[in-house]
Structures are given as structure tokens and as C-alpha cells.
Amino acid sequence: MVEVALHHRYDRDGFALEAAFAAPPRGVTTLFGPSGCGKSTILAAVAGLLRPRQGRVALDGMVLLDTAAGIFVAPERRRCGVVFQDARLFPHLSVETNLRYGLRRAPREAEGPGFEEVVALLGIGHLLARRPAGLSGGERQRVALGRALLSRPRMLLMDEPLAALDAARRTEVLPFLARLRDAARMPILYVTHALEEVDALADHLVVLDHGRVLAEGPVAEIALRTDLPLAARRDAGVLLDCTVLAAPEGGLARLGFAGGELLTTLHPGAVGTRLRVRLRARDVAVAVQEPQGISTQNVLPATLAEIRPAGEPQEVFLRLAVGPSTVLARITRDSLERLALRPGMPVWALLKAVTFDHRVAAPPEHAP
Template sequence: MLDVDVKLDLGAFRLDVAFDEGAGITALFGPSGCGKSLTLSMIAGLMKPQQGFIRLDGEPLVDVEKGIFVPPHRRRIGVVFQEANLFPHLSVRRNLLFGRWFAPRREREIDFDAVVETLGLGKLLQRRPGRLSGGERQRVGIGRALLSCPRLLLFDEPLAALDMARKLEIMPLIERIRDDFRIPMVYVSHAVEEVVRLADRVVVLQAGRVRSIGEPNAVFGGGTQALDDRFEQSSALDVVVSDVDEAYGLVALKHSSGVIWTTAAAGPPGRRLRVVVRANDVVLSNAELVGVSPRNMLTGSVKAIDVKGPLALASVALDGGEELAALVTRKAVDELGLKPGARVFALLKTTALDDRLTAG
């Protein structure tokens, strides 16, 4: 269990963050400059707060009032940065084994071969970092952090410098680490899709303060507005793989309010997934439509309408409990009679769903 309650005054910027974290992955989410990486640096011991404390499994790593500050090398915390920061003169094997120096011999419970297999590093062990791709370097950086046998793993925007192909290579590995090694993680990102796919819990930061805390579905629900940019407003929905249409290459994802068809390789029937739906990809109708190209139609009722200028963000309470955000014009609100309690049909184009980032 990680317990954080810290304050830091940098003049133009003040940080005041408090949250606790248990098993799985906790994401620190928010725009650039909101304090995510600064908070992570204090957990790692790279910066000191002016007030507050940080505790890991009940042990104080920092307690300003009591004068406690455990140096970084004694915290048993693995850190993965945006850049892997490998030693260029060492082979991949020796870079990985460097992490071993930070683990007491009696606590070296994570096996070298298991890490190599999980991260797919077997064929790279004799190479030097200069001969690796960006994704390969990041995998080595993750392996080095793992082999320090940490009590906690910190990820600071680990995918930000990678292209989409490399991101899709790394994300399943982070999921495997979560599931196989069961080390709690704090993951910093400003990318909605990464957070929705990976996180069990999200701490949303804005201007140095905690704005909201909750599961991805709640934080990115239709009414929470975790994102200030209305055009980036998204929703996260839990679904279950229910059917496969092999003739057309489509997979049916069952939601309590309807069925979502996707082109994702979603796995066998019964598998639970999480999908991201952007508000400006949702079309609302007050009547069930036929003969239209969108394949997906979810049912629900309007919960709230937030009007700003010519646009409006409609929060739809879907049948079954989750919320969906839809960005529409104010004129559409008036013409469709959209108001709290009104029944609506939400249409989603299959091609608007990014099947590369479908969460497992």
C-alpha cells in the first residue's frame, strides 16, 4: 500500500497531492505541467516535499514533520522513465543485471530468466543499446527495474517517445508484469487510451491538485469531465466478447445497453474488455434508426447537458449503469428535445473505435 500526502511550493506552481494506492496499477493522469512527474519524483526520492509524508507498506519514506527521508537507493522502488537511460557501453545482459545490485541477496525473488522471457529479450542479450530500437530499449529499461526486485514500480510517460507500433508492443508487457509479478505500479500518462487500458485506478491532477479519483469508467464517464479539452472528452465502457462474425471480420462486444461491433482481435467469447469512446464520435437520436451505416446503437437516458457556446456536452446514463459522453451542437439539443430524463439512442461507428488499443 502506498500512501501519499505531499505539498511543494515552487513559487509559480504549488503542488498539493494526496492519494493512496493498493494492488494493480494506479495512473496519475492530467495535462502537461499538472504535477504528475513531480509527484512521481517525490515517491522515488528524487525530490523532497516541503510538507507531508509518503509511506510504503506502512514504512515512512518521507515524513517532513518527523525529519525522515529515506534516500532513493534504499527505497526499493523501480523507476522506468520516458527514455530508458541504458549504459551504452554495456550489453543488454549487463544492463539488466545492473538492477540486481539494488536488491538485497536474500530478497532477489524475481528470476532473471523469467524477466527475459516475459519481455522477449532472449535474442537481444549480447547487443548494446546503440543497436536496439526504441521499443527494445524500453523493454530493457523495464527489465532492469524489475530485476531490482522492487516493492513498487513507477512509470513516467514510458510510451510517450514511441510510435504506435512500439506502444502496442509495450502495453501487453506491462499488463503481463502486473499479472505475473504482482508488483504494484504508479503509471504517469496524459494519454486517455493508455490509462483506460492499463489502470485499475486513476488519480486526475489539475494545476497541482487532485481533481478526481476512481476507476477509469467512473473518471472518464460522461459526467465527470476529467479532460478540460471538450474535443478530447472520452468515456470508458466495460464489455464482454460475445460473438465473432468471421465472414466480415467483426467481433461483438456485449454491453448492458447494447452491442458494440469492433474489428479488434478481442479474444474468445467471455473475455472482459474495456473500450474507449470519444465524445465527438457519438451520434444521438431520439428514435431508433434503421438503414444507417453505424453498426452500434446503445440505449439510455440523458443525465445532464452542459452548454458552452454553440456546443453542448451531453452525459448519457446508459442502461445498466455506465455513462457515455456525446458532443453535439446546441441546435441539436433544442431540435431533439434533449434534456435530463429524455430517452436516447447513441450511435457509434465501428470504424471510429481504435481497435489497436482495446483494453484487456
């Protein structure tokens, strides 16, 4: 487990950080929030690149920082693999030499993946003879990930590693990050302000704003919170764990989740693939009678569990129970009154669109 409690201020009237959270011993803990909220400051303090005024950082019981006890472990002794927005590769060295530099920095007794395993994991075997100037932005970031992993760290720290990439390059790198997350047996702290990266990678989510932790917990639970700034986003919604039940037939793939099935025009993978689906609240409509003769094919029986205010005064969130799963719908107050909606009544959820992340939780042969 990673324990973080920090208090820091830049100058007398500067930015103030007052944040505390605990990250699970494995998987990706994402620090999420707008620019300037303190995400990178936290990462710098964990890495030892910043000495906060007050604080404590511990990894699996080993204290890396405790200002009250006068403990400050030097950055090079913390064994944190750090990946920044820019890859920071040595321009005069080949990809292979850059990677082996990370391997040379690994403690002799440290266990971890070998050179060939990391190269295969990140799909960079064909790049080994090249120099960084001959790589795309996405390729450089994959090499930087490999170098960090080969240093055999006890923890990986990623500071918005995709922020400098365009949409195409981000799409290229995300599957490799997901593969790395599933292969690494260590905690990963990942800084981002991009919700698509949260959906694709996060297991645990820490929501920050103005230097404070607003909420932390499993990402699916935080996504359901309508009292957080996340709910004000137009892409706010829930995350469902799904399994591909049928490959596209007539252009549609069939997904199963705890509560029903979904049809989608996207191509989420082979039968048995497990993935996470974001259902945006604005894409969910409700009906008080079972619809007939409509084009929408995802019509799910549900129970209206709760009505909550939304960020806009003329809108509300509906929490819909679809079997054991919860779906959020965002509708106008006019619709709420016109349909006489109230908690406990049966409704039908109409899902106009679903969006997918890149997470594959298990290979098809191991899927339930």
C-alpha cells in the first residue's frame, strides 16, 4: 500500500496543497483533476523531487518521507520509476541502449521483468536500432515506459505521459499502458486530467481540486457520485464491467453485464473479452411505458432508485437500478415533472450510445 499525506505551500501566498490518500498495493491509482490542482506536486513529493513542508509517504510500510521524524529518503534510493510528459530519452543513444540504461540502474538483488519480456510487452522490438529522433511521440513514450520498468522499481509514477500526444498517438499508446498495468505487480500512480485515460486504466481514483482531495475509492464507485465535479462534465456517467457475448452480426456486437445485455456498433474484441463500458448519463433516456416501434435497440427494464440535482438548475440525475447494476440518466426538470417520475416506480432505460475504453480485464479463454 502507498500512504500519502502532504502539506505544502509555494511562497507565503502561493498554491497550497493539503492532500492525503492511500493507494492499493497493485493496480493504477489515478490522480485526476484540472490543471493546477496539485497532481504533479504530489507525484514530485512521492518521487523525492520535492521536499514538502510537512508530510509522510510510505510504500509497503517502508517510510520514504516523514518530516516529523526527519526522514527523507533520497530520490535514487526510493526505487520509483518515473515517466514524464516528454520521454526524456538520451538522444545520442539507440532505443536498445536507452532501455539497457534502465536495466543497469536496477539493484542487483531486485526482481522484475527481463529485457526481452519488456520489449515484447511494449511491442518495441522493431525499434531497437533506432535513435529517439526517428521515433513517433507514441513510440518514444513506449520506450520511456520500458526504461522505467527495466530499472526494477517498487512503484511506477506517471506524470501525464500522454498529454503531449495527439489523439491518434494516445489511442496507440493506451493499449500498451493497459497491458503494462496488468503485467506489473506493483502500485502505479498515474496523473491525468483526461477522462478517457481514467476509463481505460484506473482501478482506484483520487479526485483533486485546488490542492484538496475531494474523494477517493474504486473508479466505478466514484463515477456514480453526482456530488463531485465529475458530474458536471457532459461525458459524466457510470462504468460497467461487460463481457462480449457475440461478435458483430449485422454490424452489432452483443455485450453482457450484471443486469442485462447491450448492443453496440463498435467492435470491442473477440467473444469472451472482458472490458469496461462508459454509459454517459446524457445518452440515457427514460420511458414510463415500454417503448414500441423505435430505432433505439437498447431498452432495459429498470427501477427509478433516486432523483438527484445536477449541476445545471434545469436538469436532474436519475439513478436507475438495472438488476444489480446502476445507470445514471440526465434529464430536464420539465421531463421529470411531465412524466411524474418518483423513486420506486418502474421505468425503461433507453441507451442511445455507449463508449468503450481499452481495458481488457482477462483473455477470452479465462473469461467467465
